[in-house]
Amino acid sequence: MQTREINATRIVVKIGTSSLINQSGRLNLRTIDQLAFVLSTLCGQNKQVILVSSGAIGVGLGELKLTTRPTDISAQQALAAIGQSKLLTVFNQRFDHYNQQIGQILLTHDVFDFPTTKQHVMNTFDRLLERQVVPIVNENDSVAVDELDHKTTFGDNDQLSAMVAKNTAADLLIMLTDTDGFYDANPLTHPEARLISRITTIDETTYAVAGGKGSMYGTGGMVTKLRAADIMLKANQQMVLASGSDPSIIFDILDGKPVGTWFASQPKEVLKHG
Numbered sequence: 001m002q003t004r005e006i007n008a009t010r011i012v013v014k015i016g017t018s019s020l021i022n023q024s025g026r027l028n029l030r031t032i033d034q035l036a037f038v039l040s041t042l043c044g045q046n047k048q049v050i051l052v053s054s055g056a057i058g059v060g061l062g063e064l065k066l067t068t069r070p071t072d073i074s075a076q077q078a079l080a081a082i083g084q085s086k087l088l089t090v091f092n093q094r095f096d097h098y099n100q101q102i103g104q105i106l107l108t109h110d111v112f113d114f115p116t117t118k119q120h121v122m123n124t125f126d127r128l129l130e131r132q133v134v135p136i137v138n139e140n141d142s143v144a145v146d147e148l149d150h151k152t153t154f155g156d157n158d159q160l161s162a163m164v165a166k167n168t169a170a171d172l173l174i175m176l177t178d179t180d181g182f183y184d185a186n187p188l189t190h191p192e193a194r195l196i197s198r199i200t201t202i203d204e205t206t207y208a209v210a211g212g213k214g215s216m217y218g219t220g221g222m223v224t225k226l227r228a229a230d231i232m233l234k235a236n237q238q239m240v241l242a243s244g245s246d247p248s249i250i251f252d253i254l255d256g257k258p259v260g261t262w263f264a265s266q267p268k269e270v271l272k273h274g
Contacts, residue, residue: 003256004264006238008171010129011254013039014052014161018178019244020087021055025062027086033094035247039134040098042250048129050168051102052137052161053091059083080141091136101133106140112163125168137164162228166235173232174253175225176244181261182222184209198262202230229263239263 015035022028039049060079061069063086070076088104095102105124111117128135139160158175165173185193199206210222225241232239240253242260252259 004258004262006172006240006254006256006262008047008238008254010048010050010168010170010172011042012050012052012161012165012168012170012173013176013250014157014173015054015176015244015247016157016178017054017058019176020053021058021062025058025065025067027055027059027062027090029090029094031244031247032090033097036091036094036098036100038247038250040095040100042254043100043132043134046132048132050125050129050135050137050164050170052157052164053087054138054157055087056080056083056138056141059086077142084138084141087138088136095134101131103128103133103135105135105137107137107160107164108140108144112167118167122167125164137161156224158224158228159231162231162239165237165239166231170237172253173228173237173239174250175228175239175241176247176249177225177241178244179222179241180243181241181259182210182226196261197258198264199229200233200263200265202226202233202263233263233265236265 013035019031020028035051039051042049057069057076057079060081060083063082064079066079070079084106091102105121107121111121125135137160139157161173161175164170179187181195181197182199183190183193183195187193207223207226210226229239229241240260240262242249242253249259
C-alpha cells in the first residue's frame with residue numbers, strides 16, 4: 001500500500017467553520033466530541049497539539065438565530081464575542097470529558113509584526129505544550145481591524161493556522177474542511193474531478209483551479225487554503241488538507257495513509273507492504 005512518511009510530534013490542527021456548524025447554524029456537537037477525543041488521545045501519546053478553531057462569528061449567528069451574516073464590522077465583532085464564549089464553553093466540556101486540559105490564545109496579526117510580542121506568544125505556546133495542554137487558537141475577531149495604517153486581521157483562519165504552524169516550528173499542519181482535499185476541478189460542478197494526492201509547488205495554475213469563496217458562516221475558500229499551504233511549503237513544512245466530517249481521519253493522516261491532499265516540498269512517499 002502506498003503510504004506517506006509523515007513523522008510528526010508537534011501538530012497544528014485547523015478545523016473550519018463548515019465542519020463545526022451544521023446546516024441549521026448550530027454547533028455540531030458530535031464532531032466537536034470526536035475532535036476532542038482524537039486530540040486528547042494524541043496528547044496521551046506524547047504528541048504536542050495546537051488546535052486552530054474557526055467558528056466564533058458563525059456560532060454567534062446561530063446563538064442569535066440570525067439567517068444572514070451582517071456586513072458591518074461592529075456587528076460581526078459583537079457576534080464573535082458571543083460565539084467565542086460559547087465555542088470555548090463547549091470545547092471545555094468535551095475536553096474535560098477526556099481529562100485533557102486546554103487553554104485559549106486569541107491572536108491579532110500585529111502580534112507577529114513585533115519581535116517582542118511575537119516571542120512572548122511563542123513562549124506561551126511552548127509552556128502550554130510542555131505541560132501537554134492543548135492551546136485553542138482563534139483570531140481575536142472582536143478587536144481586530146483592517147485599516148491602511150493599522151492592520152491586525154489575518155483575513156482568515158487558514159492563514160492564521162499556517163502562521164501559527166510556521167512560528168511554532170510544527171512538524172505538520174492538518175487542515176480539516178468540508179472537502180476531501182484539493183481537486184483538479186470543482187467536484188460540485190465536475191463529477192469527473194480527480195483528487196490530487198500530493199502537491200509540491202503552488203503556482204498561478206493551481207490558484208486558477210481553486211476559485212470560489214467560503215460559506216455564509218465562514219470566510220475561507222480553497223484559495224485561502226492554498227495560500228496557507230504555500231506558507232508551509234516555503235518554510236519547508238508539511239500540510240495535509242482533508243475532510244473534517246470525521247476527525248478520526250487525523251489518525252489516518254499520522255499513520256501515513258494517503259487521505260486528502262498532502263502538501264510537501266520534498267516528496268517522501270514510499271511503498272510499504274502489509
